[in-house]
Amino acid sequence: MKTAGDTRSILDALESQHPGADTELHYRNAFELLVATILSAQSTDRRVNLVTPALFKRYPDAGALAKATPGRLEPQIHSTGFFRAKSKALVAMARALVRNHGGNVPADMDALTALPGVGRKTANVVLGHALGIPGLPVDRHVLRVANRIGIAGSDDPVVVERQLTSALPPERWTRASDTLILHGRRICRPKPLCDECAVQHECEYFQRGGVAEPVTRPHRKARRVAPQTP
Numbered sequence: 311m312k313t314a315g316d317t318r319s320i321l322d323a324l325e326s327q328h329p330g331a332d333t334e335l336h337y338r339n340a341f342e343l344l345v346a347t348i349l350s351a352q353s354t355d356r357r358v359n360l361v362t363p364a365l366f367k368r369y370p371d372a373g374a375l376a377k378a379t380p381g382r383l384e385p386q387i388h389s390t391g392f393f394r395a396k397s398k399a400l401v402a403m404a405r406a407l408v409r410n411h412g413g414n415v416p417a418d419m420d421a422l423t424a425l426p427g428v429g430r431k432t433a434n435v436v437l438g439h440a441l442g443i444p445g446l447p448v449d450r451h452v453l454r455v456a457n458r459i460g461i462a463g464s465d466d467p468v469v470v471e472r473q474l475t476s477a478l479p480p481e482r483w484t485r486a487s488d489t490l491i492l493h494g495r496r497i498c499r500p501k502p503l504c505d506e507c508a509v510q511h512e513c514e515y516f517q518r519g520g521v522a523e524p525v526t527r528p529h530r531k532a533r534r535v536a537p538q539t540p
């Protein structure tokens with residue numbers, strides 16, 4: 311795996327290739343970003359941005375959303391996919407915000423991940439973009455790109471988050487995630503456009519001729535097998 315210094319200079323190069331990388335979700339406050347990020351699971355930011363203006367008009371805050379029922383919400387978010395599960399999660403999340411946080415979005419990882427439908431990636435998106443607290447969301451693009459380049463070495467998002475945050479100063483975390491996501495969408499796609507990549511010469515995947523490195527998994531104890539009797 312790359313050193314912390316290498317990781318920083320690779321991110322410098324990628325940030326030059328994708329200046330101003332930022333979340334593509336539209337939002338005006340932490341509540342709206344939390345809702346939009348939950349809706350973005352298994353969907354695209356573009357699709358989410360099509361439904362959120364009307365949704366935020368009808369439910370401008372946690373108090374309004376807490377009074378909704380999942381059934382009333384479903385038609386409004388139908389096009390983002392998994393609309394039944396998302397409707398339930400959104401209403402439960404809003405009710406928990408009202409019950410436990412006075413309707414406000416808490417600026418705290420543990421409190422955020424305790425909310426229904428909110429995982430570590432969603433919490434990091436909200437913390438980093440809307441609450442001014444460094445967070446490095448690891449999605450499938452960050453996982454793929456970071457592992458290919460060699461600035462991370464795991465298929466576990468929590469481990470990759472730890473590897474990247476330990477190599478970068480906190481003020482770079484959110485921009486680093488946004489940059490890796492954009493690089494994964496535009497250049498380092500599942501079928502990568504390596505000729506257009508700013509870090510081709512540093513990339514371990516490219517140096518191996520486009521062969522993925524097997525990721526390290528935790529060792530499991532070998533299962534004892536009883537000897538076969540003849």
Ligand code: SF4
Pocket residue numbers: 455458459497498499502503504505507508509510511513514515516
């Ligand atoms: S060289 Fe290719 S595989 Fe490596 S980061 Fe760039 S696009 Fe991805």
